[in-house]
Amino acid sequence: MSQGWTRRTFLGSLSTTLFAATDLANDPDRPQYHFLPPSNWMNDPNAPVWFQGEYHMFYQYNPKAAQWDTMHWGHATSPDMLHWKHLPIALAPTPGGPDKDGCFTGCMVVENGKPVIVYTGVNPEVQCLARSEDLKAWTKHPGNPIIAAPPPGIDTPGFRDPHVWRDGEEWLLLIGAGFRGKGGTVLLYKSPDLIHWTYLKPLLTGEKLPGPADPVASGEMWECPDFFPVGNKWLLYVSTQGKVLYWLGTRKDRVFTPESNGVLVHGAGYAPKSCDASGKRRIIWAWLREQRSKADQLKAGWSGSMSLAVVPSLDKQGGLLLKPAVEYEKLRGKRLREAAHDDCCEIHVKLKGLKPFGLLRGGHEVLGFDPESHTLSVGRTEAPVPAGPVDLRIFLDGSVVEVFVNSKIWVTGRVYGGNQGLSMRGSPDSIESWALKPVSGDRLTT
Template sequence: MRIPRRRFLSSTLALAAAGTLSRSTILSALEDQTTPTEAELAKDPRRPQYHLLPARNWMNDPNGPIYWRGKYHMFFQYNPHAAVWGDMHWNHAVSADMIHWRHLPIALAPTPGGPDADGCFTGTAVVNNGVPTLIYTGVKTVPKSESTLDDGHNIYRETQLYATSSDPMLGSWTKRPTPVIPAPPPSLKVTGFRDPAPWREPSLAGGQWLMAVGSGIQHQSGMLLLYKSPDLQNWEYLHPLLGGSKTGGSASNPVDSGDMWECPDVFPLGNKHVVIYSTQGKALWKVGQIDPNELVFHEEQSGVLDHGSFYAPKTQLDKSGNRILWGWIPESRPEAEYHAAGWSGLMSLPRQLTLGPDGRLRIAIVPQADKLRKHEQKLSLNPAKDGSKELEASARIHDACAELQCTVIPGADGNFAPFSLDLVNTASRTTAPTTPTDAGSDATPTTSPTSILSIRYSHANPKELVVDQARLPLNLTAGQPLDLRFFIDGSVIELIACNQAAFTKRFYYPGQSAPEIAISITGDIKAIQRLSLWPLNPISQDRLTS
């Protein structure tokens, strides 16, 4: 959990901890604040139309996504009181296809006096002997000497908790009153202890469970702690599954320095194991093997899951056994703005993970997203200006709700000509005249469009795609096209490049309507094999995902 997820009225909560204000008084005050009405939320053009997010307030990490009895259930971190982090609950939504969602009541809430009294943090859902089961982190305010989390804003003891459900819709859960893991290993002075990720390991006799817990050692490195259990309730600590190199970091929040790894997930994929975790603002992956005797992970390949606004991912199996990745897409605007807007954060589109022939992770938006498409528009390109090398597509993106696909093929020599693609906000940006004018003249201010997203690719650097300031690694085989898929929705763009790299971008604009977005390309027009635009259908009538 990065600092922005816990910067929730810390001074006010400190008063509550000191007994100056009660927790109920604070939450009541939050609920009494002036917030946008439902009608105002529904009209906000920056709210996505086909991504999952709550009707209002703050959301972050995906929690325990699971396919159960013909439905996909998504739980996620949620503050029911305001559009800022705090008072973590597990909100709940259900879907038949991972695309169209219906909100259900909150599934997990803090238990007063319990080990999760100050928040139900991130965790995992599994099915154990036919019973849906949650393993999650609960937090409770404690003296500093007893804490496992101290990031300069909160002082919590983190424990690993257990809950089961007999509800066919997974709406109600029975919590075990005591933690299944009450403390980290006493030999380690950890920088955090949270976000448990259990999985059943086929190599273990009797189908025992293994579990990774996010942790780290200050001024040393982040790491994942490995536990073993026969029943999800009795856990034995083994050793670190893997860890990083010495960071020498000094940030008040150890996640920012890399001294703490959070939100782990471990799963088999093909004949390998994949480990994912989040730290220093990025979600990272590693592919390798878990030694069946030593139970230590041996890395073979590694990378970044998404080079943009994407964090704290979690995976699940779909009904066909495919590995599906979800991630939290946070806001990149100031807290005051999203607090005033009344909502913050959204869930990524579901992404299917596979292994490529080079052993690296492959990522693709699930084919179910194609159901959102309206009619395909095959775009032509025309010079933006007379004599200009810049080409503009024959149609624009309206209402910031569309999918765009651009496929570029290499030349006869196997190389790509220099290529660029920009998504451009066509709303005029007014600037002062560039030359002095006499007082009282009728000088007209100049206007220019603004870039939303910029793509650059060249044979000079054939193994990377430059997106804004990020460099996405690509490994194209001979003759393989450069294939770009963009999903534009309200204030977010998800880009998947050649099913090898991803980049998520937040973009904002003033006013009560989304600007038209133009598609500008520079390159060899003969190399563009496909340029298609699909307007997409919203998943609800009012942007409230209900």
């Protein structure tokens, strides 16, 4: 993770500072159409789900301060992925229980029409289960943890973030882990009932990088696995080395054979999780990490944002496509001339030749494309761009910048400094711009 810390790092003692809604509403760095909680700290999307006609977003949340601490599960619902209603906390640590030090990331499945959450409790890292009738009140399984330790003989630096799916007559589960001194892995389990689990094997294993001592930074530990079909292929991604790595390939029974791989989301995006929307499409959200100091986050009273909802699909050659959900087009307002002049907008740029392009805010570059090095820079992030024509879909929202390059490369960044107006450098072959309507008047995305 950037700044030399991972999402598991303790970021300091609790702050009890309260932030008025007016302070948040007047913060020009706070997004206006990306999802985020009313205040304080958020990180991973835990178990986004489509259930009984609504989207539910669960997420890692510290209700007490704008910094990482004992994790809870925040909860919000939406009919359209644009307008969200914040609900009470779904999961909180149980004193003396296996999740006493935090309810970490997990997933949600539906068993016999009833929602079930599988998540990681700490410390130590164990897997727990909770059930609900309505997704609002949750009852933790009295026999928690359902998986109390890694498999015998596996020395792993971590054991967390379960991903569960139904496969015929049984349930399958992946857990992020690693082989100490060797590399990260995802461990595959099976169960007839979500309670009793049998370890099968590693589904895929990587290699540890030399240098970093932190197991996630070095790739010795993989976290937040997700695995699902896209077209006639299967997509696996994990978060490690400060980024999100993916593999696209085929699955036969319990064997996954990668055919291509890459970075799913560049820059601020991390720990993505997906949702099966009525079997019609898959939707991915990622946590957009802050790229400013801890002190600035505490002063602002909030930290973290969810990414846009992104839909994966395959191109004609079987390669991975990543496009923002069409719902965001509903936010389009008036067309803007040449380039947008505020920080809540969408810009579509086409570059056919070796043409540089950039967007500046107050004279400082927000985004830049360099045709000589074939790189796109967004804030602190640089991402490679293949040679040839370039199609950029750019979304600006307060401090959040998301760019989709040729519908194949997803780049995210954070650029602070408020609404100082935007200007453009370069001469693109075509450019379209729209103001995007905020989803609320108080930057609370509700």
